[in-house]
Amino acid sequence: MSATASLPHHRVAIVGGGQAGLSISHHLRARGIDEHVVFEKHRAMHVWETQRWDSFCLVTPNWQCALPGHPYAGDDPHGFMKKDEILAYLRGFKTKTGARLREGVSVQLAKPLPGGDGFLLRTGDGAECTAEQLVVASGGYHQPIVPRLAERLPVDIVQLHSAQYRNPAQLPPGKVLVVGAGQSGAQIAEDLHLAGREVLLAIGDAPRCARFHRGRDVVDWLADMGYYEMPVDQHPLREGVRDNTNHYVTGRDGGRDIDLRRFAREGMQLYGALQALDADGTLRFAPRLREVLDSADRTYNGINASIDRYIAERGIVAPPAPAPYEPLWEPAAERETLALAGSGIAAVIWCIGFTPDFGWLDAPIFNGRGHPAHRRGVTAVPGLYVLGLPWLHTWGSGRFSGVGRDAAYVAERIAASLKAPVPTMELASCI
Known part of the structure; x- marks a missing residue:
C-alpha cells in the first residue's frame, strides 16, 4: 500500500476561494461532482474587502457581473457598483454556490503523486490529503x-x-x-x-x-x-x-x-x-x-x-x-x-501592481517567467488546471464577466476525466 493511501482523499481540490474558485465549485456541483473542497487561506472573496479603497467602484458596467447562476439583478445595469454593493453581490454568490469552503486553511504544498495518481496537498498546519484533480484558482495577483x-x-x-x-x-x-x-x-x-x-x-x-x-x-x-x-x-x-x-x-x-x-x-x-x-x-x-x-x-x-x-x-x-x-x-x-x-x-x-506567487505548487507547468503554461486553463500535467488568470481565454477571464464560462469549460474537462464515481461519503478533511 502506498504511503498516501491512508490520507483523506478528495475527488477535486480547489485552491482559492475568490470568484474563480467559487465558480468552478458551482459548475462541478451542476455536474454532480459534489465531493470537492475549496481551500481559502483567508476568507472567501477577501481581496475585495481588504484591497480596495473606500471610493472604489467597478470600471465596467454592472451588466457585466455575470457570475454563474448569479447575474446582476439590480435596477442599474449600466451603472457601476460601489464597494459595498460589490461585496453584497459577492456575498450573495457565495451563499448561492453552497461551496464546501475551508476558510483560513492555506495550502503550503501541492504536487503530483508518482505515476500520475492524483496530487498530494499539505496545509498550513502540516496536515496532508490527496486529490484526484487539482484546480489552481488563486489568481495571479499575490505579492504587491x-x-x-x-x-x-x-x-x-x-x-x-x-x-x-x-x-x-x-x-x-x-x-x-x-x-x-x-x-x-x-x-x-x-x-x-x-x-x-x-x-x-x-x-x-x-x-x-x-x-x-x-x-x-x-x-x-x-x-x-x-x-x-x-x-x-x-x-x-x-x-x-x-x-x-x-x-x-x-x-x-x-x-x-x-x-x-x-x-x-x-x-x-x-x-x-x-x-x-x-x-x-x-x-x-x-x-x-x-x-x-x-x-x-x-x-x-x-x-x-x-x-x-x-x-x-x-x-x-x-x-x-x-x-x-x-x-x-x-x-x-x-x-x-x-x-x-x-x-x-x-x-x-x-500603484505598480502585483506579482504571482505559485511557490507552493510543485509541478512542471511554469514558463521562464514563472507563469503557468496552459491552454484555456488546461495544463500539460493531467488533472491539473488553472483558473481566474487575466486573459486565460478571453478578456473577461479574470473578471466577473468571463470567469464563469472558463470555469464551465474546466469543469467539463474534469467531469470527462474523473474515474468512475465513488460511493457517497462525508467530505474528507485535511485537518
Whole structure:
C-alpha cells in the first residue's frame, strides 16, 4: 500500500476561494461532482474587502457581473457598483454556490503523486490529503510590487501599496507621490485630487479609453463588436496581451473619462515613470511624459474610431461622432529629477501592481517567467488546471464577466476525466 493511501482523499481540490474558485465549485456541483473542497487561506472573496479603497467602484458596467447562476439583478445595469454593493453581490454568490469552503486553511504544498495518481496537498498546519484533480484558482495577483528603492526613502515619508490605500484622510498632511497610472494609480490619484490633495503622479505606458462614445458606454459597443468574445490565440498580441496594462477609466459618479492632462491643468504634477533614487535623495524619472500621454490619447482615439467604423459599416443610428480628442495640456518640458528634500512629499503610494506567487505548487507547468503554461486553463500535467488568470481565454477571464464560462469549460474537462464515481461519503478533511 502506498504511503498516501491512508490520507483523506478528495475527488477535486480547489485552491482559492475568490470568484474563480467559487465558480468552478458551482459548475462541478451542476455536474454532480459534489465531493470537492475549496481551500481559502483567508476568507472567501477577501481581496475585495481588504484591497480596495473606500471610493472604489467597478470600471465596467454592472451588466457585466455575470457570475454563474448569479447575474446582476439590480435596477442599474449600466451603472457601476460601489464597494459595498460589490461585496453584497459577492456575498450573495457565495451563499448561492453552497461551496464546501475551508476558510483560513492555506495550502503550503501541492504536487503530483508518482505515476500520475492524483496530487498530494499539505496545509498550513502540516496536515496532508490527496486529490484526484487539482484546480489552481488563486489568481495571479499575490505579492504587491514595491521597488527596492523604497527602502531608501526617508523614514518620515509614509509608504503604502495601492492594496493598503483606503482614503486621503489616512495620509499625513503634505504632497502625495503616486507611482503608476494604470487603473488603480489613475483612480487613486483622482481620489486624492478631488479631495484637494497636492498630487505628483509618475506615469508609465498605461493606455486610456473613453467612458462613453456616441451615446453609449464604450464597453457596450465593444461587447457588440465581439471584442470580449475574442480568444487569446486570436488576439493580435496572442499571449503577450496578458502582460498589457489595463486602460484607465472610471465608473465614479456615474462614469467618466480619466484625463491626466486635465488633472495637470488643475494643478496635478505629472512625471514620467520613476526610475531611480540617487544617493543624494534625488528621484529620477524617465523623460517620456509627452510620449506616453500621446500614446494613451492615440489608443483613446483609436478605440473610438473603431466604434465609428462599426457603426458606419452596419448603418447603426447613433449620435454624430465627436471630433478626435485634442490635448488639453502639454508638458512645457520633461521633469527628469526631483529632490526629495524640500519637495513637501509626505507620502508615496505604489500603484505598480502585483506579482504571482505559485511557490507552493510543485509541478512542471511554469514558463521562464514563472507563469503557468496552459491552454484555456488546461495544463500539460493531467488533472491539473488553472483558473481566474487575466486573459486565460478571453478578456473577461479574470473578471466577473468571463470567469464563469472558463470555469464551465474546466469543469467539463474534469467531469470527462474523473474515474468512475465513488460511493457517497462525508467530505474528507485535511485537518
